[in-house]
Amino acid sequence: MAGKIIANERGIALLVTLAVTAILIVASLEMNRRMRTAVFSAAAARDRITLLQMASAGIHAAQAILVQDKNNSDSDSLQEDWADPDKISVVLQDMPLKEGTVKVAISDELGKIQANSLVKFPQGRDFNEPQRLLWDRFLRSFVAGNEDLEETEPETIINSLKDWLDSGDDEAITGLSGAESDYYRDLDPPYACRNGPLPHISELALVNGMTPELFEGSGQIPGISSYTTVYGMTAAAGSAFTYEGKININTADLPVLAALLPFGEEGLAEAIYEYRQEVSDEVYIHDLAKPNWYKDVPGLSDVKIDPDLITTSSDIFRIESVAKLNKMKMTITAVIKREKSAQTGKWGCKVLHWQAE
Structure with missing residues (x-):
């Protein structure tokens, strides 16, 4: 035991x-x-x-x-x-x-299109006409031949962007296709119209008529966000500000170069693009200091780009x-x-x- x-x-x-x-x-x-x-x-x-x-x-x-x-x-x-x-x-x-x-x-x-320059600041009421025409050429060229963007209406986007930027929220919308705060408040979810300059380019996606395919791109094709910017503000009289919107023709990419050219001349953008890069013995051979150097490009001697749209300097x-x-x-x-x-x-x-x- x-x-x-x-x-x-x-x-x-x-x-x-x-x-x-x-x-x-x-x-x-x-x-x-x-x-x-x-x-x-x-x-x-x-x-x-x-x-x-x-x-x-x-x-x-x-x-x-x-x-x-x-x-x-x-x-x-x-x-x-x-x-x-x-x-x-x-x-x-x-x-x-x-x-x-x-x-x-x-x-x-500043080789990009400056979205805020579509409206004349500091008044912030009216179209900057050269910029309106630039946007029209830019969007029409961007949409052309792209099946994903065939329902895009450039005029709607331009008018709505103007309404988004301008300070006249209590007035009639721009044209027949613009949009002020009342339009955006009826959306789900609702949001307000900026009625001032865009602080970030992503806000451009909120504008009436803008689609994800147009803004962000689709497949291997980039969207317009790659070619637009909110920067470019310069001082005006006193404490006021403005957006001149001048694009550096020496650095602009092909879609922007095409938009700078008059209607029907968009195909010459590639000639400008290649002219900037021409070298001999690894040395660039063309002087790009003056804004009108593009007239030296073969085929562009009689072409005129609005001087209010271009520059050759950036900061x-x-x-x-x-x-x-x-x-x-x-x-x-x-x-x-x-x-x-x-x-x-x-x-x-x-x-x-x-x-x-």
Whole structure:
């Protein structure tokens, strides 16, 4: 009898020991998991901070390139260093990176159609007629031959955009196809008309007549959001502002070049585009300093682009800096404006928009 009790006690002790051991193993594994998670989280946080600094450094390097360019030339074109990925890479090589990579791309924001210039500011009431004609050519050319956009009505979009921008919300809509706040309040969900300049290009998608296919694009075809911008505000008298809407013909993409040309001459846009890029012995051969250089392009000597629509200089640029480190990536997009300091007389860059993702 005594032997059975002793045996039972030993069995219980063994079970207790096994249970305690199992608990200790589970606790150890859980502690190990938590420690590894903490280490990985700390490493990821460290890498995110490092990526932010790397991408920010790329933005600052791009600003330095743009300031140097402004000091060297009053005109801006795709022939310059800021538009050359290889030359930007050479500048980035001077960054003291122990590991990881940074790539930077710079584009001219004023090579796009400035949506806010459709209306004459600071009054903010009437059409800017050259811009209205530009938008008409732009949309009709964009829609032509695209089955996804065959029901798009350019006049509706133009009139509705004018109503969205102008300050006359209590007056009659523009033409027969415009839209003021009453129209938008009846939608589901409802929203109000801006009655002022667009703060972000995404708001253009809210305008009556604008479809996702037209704004964002479809398939491999980009939408008009790729060729339009909300930037370009300049000072007017006193504290007022305006949007001149002049497009840099040296940097504009094909759809914008086509819209600048008179009706029936859209096909000459490609000739302008190629003329800007012609080189001999790796040196650009055409001078693009004056806005009317396009008349030297074969076939365009008798063509006239409205001088109120074009320029050859820009001071607003979009910079995209992409940093990669340990299989992680961070992209910073900044829109900057080159400005001359009133105190020092030196050029610098003012950040208009900054987004990290």
